[in-house]
Structure formats: C-alpha cells, structure tokens
Amino acid sequence: MNRWLQNFGIAFGLLGITWGVADGQSPAPPAPAPPSSASPVPARAEEAELGVHGFANSGDVRIHYVTRGTGPLVVMIHGFPDYWYTWRNQIPTLSEKFQVVAIDQRGFNESDQPEGVENYTLDKLVGDVEAVIRHFGQERAIVVGHDWGGMVAWSFAMTRPEMTRRLIILNLPHPQGLARELATNPEQQRNSAYARFFQQPDAAATLTPEGLAGWVKDVDAYQKYVVALRRSSMEGMLNYYKANYPRPPYQPSTEPFPKVRCPVLMFHGLKDKALLSPALNGTWDQIDNELTLVTFPDADHFVQHDVGDRVTRIMADWLNR
Numbered sequence: 001m002n003r004w005l006q007n008f009g010i011a012f013g014l015l016g017i018t019w020g021v022a023d024g025q026s027p028a029p030p031a032p033a034p035p036s037s038a039s040p041v042p043a044r045a046e047e048a049e050l051g052v053h054g055f056a057n058s059g060d061v062r063i064h065y066v067t068r069g070t071g072p073l074v075v076m077i078h079g080f081p082d083y084w085y086t087w088r089n090q091i092p093t094l095s096e097k098f099q100v101v102a103i104d105q106r107g108f109n110e111s112d113q114p115e116g117v118e119n120y121t122l123d124k125l126v127g128d129v130e131a132v133i134r135h136f137g138q139e140r141a142i143v144v145g146h147d148w149g150g151m152v153a154w155s156f157a158m159t160r161p162e163m164t165r166r167l168i169i170l171n172l173p174h175p176q177g178l179a180r181e182l183a184t185n186p187e188q189q190r191n192s193a194y195a196r197f198f199q200q201p202d203a204a205a206t207l208t209p210e211g212l213a214g215w216v217k218d219v220d221a222y223q224k225y226v227v228a229l230r231r232s233s234m235e236g237m238l239n240y241y242k243a244n245y246p247r248p249p250y251q252p253s254t255e256p257f258p259k260v261r262c263p264v265l266m267f268h269g270l271k272d273k274a275l276l277s278p279a280l281n282g283t284w285d286q287i288d289n290e291l292t293l294v295t296f297p298d299a300d301h302f303v304q305h306d307v308g309d310r311v312t313r314i315m316a317d318w319l320n321r
Helices: 003-007 044-050 122-135 148-159 175-184 187-193 194-199 209-215 219-231 233-246 308-320
Strands: 050-056 063-069 075-076 099-103 143-144 162-169 266-269 291-297
Touching: 044 063, 044 194, 044 219, 063 122, 075 148, 099 122, 122 148, 122 233, 143 209, 148 162, 148 233, 162 233, 175 187, 194 233, 194 266, 209 219, 266 308, 291 308
Parallel strands: 075 099, 075 143, 143 162, 162 266, 266 291
Antiparallel strands: 050 063, 063 099
C-alpha cells in the first residue's frame, strides 16, 4: 500500500447517523425504526426489477452486484450501513444510456464476508472495484461512491487513474479536507466519536440490523434493509473502521495526495452532521481536471434519497454532456 495511503488515513468512511457520543461514553441508541405492519421478508424477488444479479471474483472474495442497461460502464459503491439498493433511485435513469453495476461491498449483504481486520484494508476494497470492472471485460469505468463507497471511489481514482473515466462522489469530502478538519475542527472531532466507538473490540455486539436500518424513511425499503443487514457481517462492516479509520491524536496531511485526473462531480447534503461541509474547502486543489460541486441545504447524509430526483437528473445530465 502506498505510503500516503497509510499515513494520512485516506479511508475516512463516515456514517451519516450522528450517534451523539463523547469519548469514553456508550453510544446513544440508533434512531427508531419506521413503523411496520409486517415482519421483514426476503426482498430479492422485489428487487429483481432493478437489474440482473451476479458475482465477480476478487481473489477469493465474491462481490455481489446488480446490473442493468448497456453502454459505458458505471460502477456504484454504497457506504455504511447500506447495500446496493441505495442506488434504486438512480439505476433506472442511468441505465437508459449506461451499463450500471451496483455492488455490495465485501462484508455487506450477499457479498462474501471474510474474517479478520486485515481483509478490509482500503487497498483490498479498491481491488474489489477493479475486479468488477475486469469481470465485465472493461478497462475503464465511471465510478460512483457514497460515504465509505465515496472513499473507495476517491482512492480508486487516485491509484487507478487509467481506469477511471469519471468520478461521482456523494457526501464524502476529499480525504485531505477530512484529515484537516479532523485535526483542527473540534466539532468534527466530536461528531466523529461514533467512529472511535466502532473501533472498539466489542462494538459489533451493540448493533442490530433493525437499529442500523433506522435511517431508512420508507417503510417498504426499511424491510428490505433489515433483511440485507441480517445477511451482512457486523464485524465485517466495522472492520472498515478498524482497518482504515485514523486514531487520535489526529494530524493533518503533510504529504500530498495524488491528483485526481478525471472530471469530478460532487454532491453534498449540508445537514450532514457526520461529514461537515468545511471539509469541502480546497477540494479543487486536489483535482487536475474539472470539478462540479452541488450542495443541497435541506439534504442530510443520504443525499441520493433525500433529494433523489434532483441528484439523478444532475448526475445524468453531467454524464451525458
């Protein structure tokens, strides 16, 4: 792994749920689940209309995906606690002119869930995306990522520039900005306390699928999320934080990141409390190409849902120009 990747905590994947904890305290309970008149049921059949399911091999780890459409390849990467279905608002429109491939990251839903923190380092997550692109017989792709998927997408663009046609990031500032804010901004430090909790050895025992799905506002989608998170590995999901998230004392980056060479489109919901907007400052200095930044004052962390129609329209227009 490159030295800059190790030293500067490039994997700053952050959960869009504010846990409201301080160091040394237990986390507040997750948000209550939406009311439901029925227990969650297997959702695979209901999700099938969004695309064809399959698997790509990344070494000895199988990566589950859903694909739809034909054309240039678009690989979409979810965050935490999430799965491929997070892109349900975007897949139908994008697949009109592109082959969309929405993956489950390792540890989540139907992808393999290897044991051990060492199996969740960022280089392996980037390798999973490369394996998916190769699986479809392509040399390059448009890469889209939200939250943890956003950090994987940033990292892919920096380490695989020849494979990155365009980059779309949702609510995950560039790692240089995140490192700066985590080192200098007390509010960001406080709001990242949940990530330090997730690094504790027994953190997974405190989580439930129902609690982790509490951010999902739609009742039908909530049921699908509970099913997907029951399939997922709690330890595997938290290994993203244990393997990659920096530990205090936090320090700003002192070594430059590789410049992103492709055009970049960023979305950011300004109500996000886990990823504060000051981290966006200076993003343009990290990109050796065009940057389009779109902020939504009324959207939270899950911007692809909060303002899904607008995100989809802007995304499609940007890709088609």
